[in-house]
Amino acid sequence: MLPMLRPRTFLATLMLGAGLLALTPAARANALYDYGDKNAARIASLLNPATSRQSVFHMVQIGDSHTAGDYFTDYLRTELQQRLGDGGIGWAMPMYASGQRLARVGYENEGWELLNSRNAGEADYPFGGMIARGTGVGGQLTLKTKADDSPQQNVTVLVSQAAGDPPLHIIDADSELQDVKARRADGSWSQATFTARLPFIVTTEGSPNTRIGGWWMTSGRPGAIVSAVGINGSELSQWDRWRSGWMDDLAVGKPDLIALAYGTNEAFRGTLDPQDFRRTLETAIDQLRAKFPHSAILIIGAPESLSSLRGGACGQRAPSLNVVQQEQRAIAKEKHTLYWDWQQAMGGGCSMRKWVNQKLARKDGVHFSQEGYERAAGDLLGGLLHLRAAAGHQAGF
Numbered sequence: 001m002l003p004m005l006r007p008r009t010f011l012a013t014l015m016l017g018a019g020l021l022a023l024t025p026a027a028r029a030n031a032l033y034d035y036g037d038k039n040a041a042r043i044a045s046l047l048n049p050a051t052s053r054q055s056v057f058h059m060v061q062i063g064d065s066h067t068a069g070d071y072f073t074d075y076l077r078t079e080l081q082q083r084l085g086d087g088g089i090g091w092a093m094p095m096y097a098s099g100q101r102l103a104r105v106g107y108e109n110e111g112w113e114l115l116n117s118r119n120a121g122e123a124d125y126p127f128g129g130m131i132a133r134g135t136g137v138g139g140q141l142t143l144k145t146k147a148d149d150s151p152q153q154n155v156t157v158l159v160s161q162a163a164g165d166p167p168l169h170i171i172d173a174d175s176e177l178q179d180v181k182a183r184r185a186d187g188s189w190s191q192a193t194f195t196a197r198l199p200f201i202v203t204t205e206g207s208p209n210t211r212i213g214g215w216w217m218t219s220g221r222p223g224a225i226v227s228a229v230g231i232n233g234s235e236l237s238q239w240d241r242w243r244s245g246w247m248d249d250l251a252v253g254k255p256d257l258i259a260l261a262y263g264t265n266e267a268f269r270g271t272l273d274p275q276d277f278r279r280t281l282e283t284a285i286d287q288l289r290a291k292f293p294h295s296a297i298l299i300i301g302a303p304e305s306l307s308s309l310r311g312g313a314c315g316q317r318a319p320s321l322n323v324v325q326q327e328q329r330a331i332a333k334e335k336h337t338l339y340w341d342w343q344q345a346m347g348g349g350c351s352m353r354k355w356v357n358q359k360l361a362r363k364d365g366v367h368f369s370q371e372g373y374e375r376a377a378g379d380l381l382g383g384l385l386h387l388r389a390a391a392g393h394q395a396g397f
Contacts, residue, residue: 031345032383036336039296044387056087058225063261067230071373074103077226085223092215094132099232106146111139117241118231125242126158126189126213127249128229136208144199152197154220156252158213160189165210169203172196216253236262237280247291255295263302263324272320278327285335299332301325303342304352306365314350345379
């Protein structure tokens with residue numbers, strides 16, 4: 001289950017002026033590390049409003065339930081869009097997934113079923129690891145905004161259709177009716193694009209061969225986009241269940257910063273093989289670098305998590321958490337990526353129980369409250385903006 005929704009609290013005070021940032025010491029000096037990512041300077045430039053007025057900055061975070069709740073990422077999204085402008089909604093899962101949420105997009109559906117790569121068996125899952133599939137009867141799928149607005153978005157849908165499948169009928173908030181078909185009608189994944197104002201309704205005439213893998217949405221204006229691509233309970237190794245060409249689906253989103261936010265579920269495996277974990281993360285980074293040579297890579301270290309709040313002064317840590325955290329940092333150094341130490345941002349080891357007592361984390365010792373996710377995200381935001389400030393100082397911005 002996800003943490004109870006609470007009013008937004010902006011916990012980090014970031015004073016921007018003449019390149020001066022008022023940041024917490026952890027965010028400024030310790031929590032975010034640049035281990036030599038060759039694209040860090042590009043990220044710094046994109047985060048500078050003075051030099052990015054005609055640019056889009058897109059951060060894509062891929063991970064487990066910490067991402068699937070979209071509290072952490074929504075804090076980053078809101079803050080960055082206030083500074084840089086609203087670049088659009090970004091990624092949206094194909095339809096509603098039980099126990100998950102997106103901060104900006106809601107769903108209504110009838111006549112569709114969801115397949116999830118974590119537990120639904122074999123399929124050629126696209127990027128994101130989910131598929132909305134027609135059930136063989138006519139169905140409707142509505143994507144709606146959760147805010148008090150009706151934004152017009154440039155939409156790219158990941159779609160798979162077989163020969164003879166009828167088009168998807170799209171009707172948006174302006175009553176604009178469009179028919180959309182996959183570029184290829186051979187059962188493989190491709191894309192279709194259209195422009196629509198939310199909410200929009202997708203109607204299918206009932207072909208069970210029509211499948212939707214997700215939605216990319218942009219405003220068509222300069223600004224920031226932060227996409228949350230998560231599956232509850234997932235591990236990085238489950239990328240093996242996605243189709244071989246899934247990075248083509250990610251490429252549609254044009255990511256500038258790709259954040260890998262895994263490790264919590266791996267940390268609870270008592271028999272975790274450190275070498276297997278290392279190889280999986282190394283392979284993921286190598287593949288991303290080959291496909292996205294101009295994107296920075298950020299490893300988000302697993303936060304402190306407890307198997308029990310009882311036991312000693314700190315509770316009992318997840319059995320393989322130390323191994324996961326050590327390997328994540330070591331690989332960040334080896335592969336020259338950005339690395340954010342979530343546990344350090346919490347105050348170091350032995351912090352989770354304090355966060356639970358302060359209602360910043362839930363009593364399961366694993367997940368955070370909305371306020372806790374926002375506090376953590378504020379630390380990462382401070383680190384990213386400190387990169388910007390450092391680059392601006394060096395370049396005379």
